[in-house]
Amino acid sequence: MSRYAGFKLLIVDDHAHNLFTLRTLIEAHMDVRVLEAISGQEAVDLTHQHPDIDLIILDVQMPEMDGFQTASLLKLRKRTRDIPIIFLTAAFKSEEFQQRGFAVGAADYLLKPIEDNQLINKISTYFRLIAKERDLNRVLEQRVEERTQELAEARQYLENIVTYMGEALLVLDPAGVIKLTNPAASRMLGYSAEDLRGMSIGDVFEEEGDEQAGAFMGIWLEALIRTGALSKIEARFIARDGRRVPILFSRTAIKNASGDISDIICIAKDMTGYVRIERDADPEPRQRTAHEAFQGDGR
Known part of the structure; x- marks a missing residue:
C-alpha cells in the first residue's frame, strides 16, 4: 500500500x-x-x-x-x-x-x-x-504555460513583421479613423504613431483624380462590403510637411461575427523614384505583370 x-x-x-x-x-x-x-x-x-x-x-x-x-x-x-x-x-x-x-x-x-x-x-x-x-x-498548468508562451511568441512574431515591414500599414475603423500604424507609416508621413492615431484617412490620403479628400470613404465601404478587398490603386500620401508621396495602395476589410466591417487594413508602398512605363508598342498585346507596371529610375 x-x-x-x-x-x-x-x-x-x-x-x-x-x-x-x-x-x-x-x-x-x-x-x-x-x-x-x-x-x-x-x-x-x-x-x-x-x-x-x-x-x-x-x-x-x-x-x-x-x-x-x-x-x-x-x-x-x-x-x-x-x-x-x-x-x-x-x-x-x-x-x-x-x-x-x-x-x-x-x-x-x-x-x-x-x-x-x-x-x-x-x-x-x-x-x-x-x-x-x-x-x-499540474498538467493543465503546464499546458496553459506552454500555450501562453506560444501565443506570446506568435504575437511577438507578428509585431516584428508589422514593425519591420517596408510598406506603410494603417488600420482604420469603419468611419475611416486611424486606429493603428506601423513605423514605416510614420516615416513616410512624418507623423508619430500617437499623432496619426485618431486622424482621418482623408487627412493623409489623396486619390488621383479625387478633388475632395475624404469623399471616397463611402465608395470604399460599399466596395469593401461587396468584395472584402480592393485592388491596388495609384494614390498619394499627404505628408506632414505637405509633400505628396506617390504610393501603390490596397485596402482590405475585416468583418466581425455579424458580418459587419470592424477594421479596414490599408497597405501603401512608397513609389517615389518609380516611373510608369507604357508599352503601347508591344508587337503582341499581352497582360502586363506587376513587375512590368513600374520600373525604377536608377536612383
Whole structure:
C-alpha cells in the first residue's frame, strides 16, 4: 500500500485517547504527517497555521463548538473551504445527523465502530483522489504555460513583421479613423504613431483624380462590403510637411461575427523614384505583370 508521504492530516476529537488511537492506526499504515486538535476552535486555528492540510477527520460531539459548527466555519473561509472533511462519530448515527453533516460540506460521514482497514482504505481513497487532482492541475498548468508562451511568441512574431515591414500599414475603423500604424507609416508621413492615431484617412490620403479628400470613404465601404478587398490603386500620401508621396495602395476589410466591417487594413508602398512605363508598342498585346507596371529610375 502506498505510504502517501508528504500528505498532512488533521484529526479532531475532544477525547485524547481517541486521538491517540486514531493517530497510531494512521501512522502504522501511512507516512503522512498527523496533526491533532482537541476542540473545534483549535482545529480552525491549526488550519491557519498549516494552510497545506490535505484532509480533516472530525468528531461530531464536542463541547462549545461541535463538529457541524466547526465544519461550517471551515467551509466559509476561502483558505479551508476545499479541504475534504470526514465526520467520524459514535453518537450521531441517525439519518438526520448524516444529512446535516453533508449539508455543512462533509465529504463523508462514518459511524463508529468502524473496522481499521475500512477506515484506512477510506482515507487512502481521498489521498489518491487528491493526488490525481493535483497531477491533473499540474498538467493543465503546464499546458496553459506552454500555450501562453506560444501565443506570446506568435504575437511577438507578428509585431516584428508589422514593425519591420517596408510598406506603410494603417488600420482604420469603419468611419475611416486611424486606429493603428506601423513605423514605416510614420516615416513616410512624418507623423508619430500617437499623432496619426485618431486622424482621418482623408487627412493623409489623396486619390488621383479625387478633388475632395475624404469623399471616397463611402465608395470604399460599399466596395469593401461587396468584395472584402480592393485592388491596388495609384494614390498619394499627404505628408506632414505637405509633400505628396506617390504610393501603390490596397485596402482590405475585416468583418466581425455579424458580418459587419470592424477594421479596414490599408497597405501603401512608397513609389517615389518609380516611373510608369507604357508599352503601347508591344508587337503582341499581352497582360502586363506587376513587375512590368513600374520600373525604377536608377536612383
